[in-house]
Amino acid sequence: MTRYHNVDGNKIPFTAEEESLRDLEEQQAAEAVALYNAKQYARDRQNEYPAIGDQLDALFHAGVFPDDMAAQIQAVKDKYPKS
């Protein structure tokens, strides 16, 4: 089906060369969209994961951090105790 430019309100049909170029651009755009959509699961997971801070806090309480890191975290907690 012929494509049309709308130039200042006037319809002008595409040339054969313009049609071919447009076909190519649409194909490239569709590939880019498919690439983005293929990673939708990762964005969905990211939206629903607990906040990174909460994850790290859980690891701290599980006692899996190295001693020096655990000491730094505990020092901050001691500096700002829960009221």
Place this chain on the structure above:
Amino acid sequence: MSKVVIQGNASGTGNFTIAAPNSNTDRTLTLPDEAGTVLTSSSSIASSQLPTDAKGFVLLNSVTASGDADVSFTLDTTNYDDFKIIISNLTAATTSSHLQTRYSIDNGSSYVSTSSYARSSIGRRHAGSTDAESSNADSVGQITVSESIMGADAGESYGVECTFIGLSSNYAKLIATTSGKNTASNMAYTLAAIQFQNTSPITNIKFFLSAGNIAAGTFRLYGLAK
């Protein structure tokens, strides 16, 4: 002593009357010391004749798109430097299509499609991620981002406001916002800034979608006089 001459026109037949108002006060109208005609309430005034504080964006053209691959405007950069384009009810014929723009520096004979468009954009839909995209060398000025890509289902359409700044000078800038329902009818928003990496004045602007036709939309072009 200068004189006042009231002169008829030999070709006309109408009677032109200088009439006094119903008043008891003496008045004097001093004629301007220059040639010209008298303005009336139906006279049109060129923007160049307006005082600076009376100038604002004026409607230059309004185009209704219906099944068009693109919509373009020829720009009067002699009298205007900044332009605003308001797009109402922009509807895509094909789902998952980006709103894009390209510029012409030869009055619309061709559009720059080399790596001349830099952009920094953010977008978000109400049920999705925030998407930030940027580039320094795109072949097209892409307004929407992946999270605000357009859909083509019933009720999915966009309102768009584009402000083009300094089109007759170096490195013209575009600031664009979109709002509407995108794919899967999510409420989506975009804020995009695009800079033309070319020193030539822009003389024509084209809008199109990355896939398919513009099914519908009203494009209004406004100009801000120099």
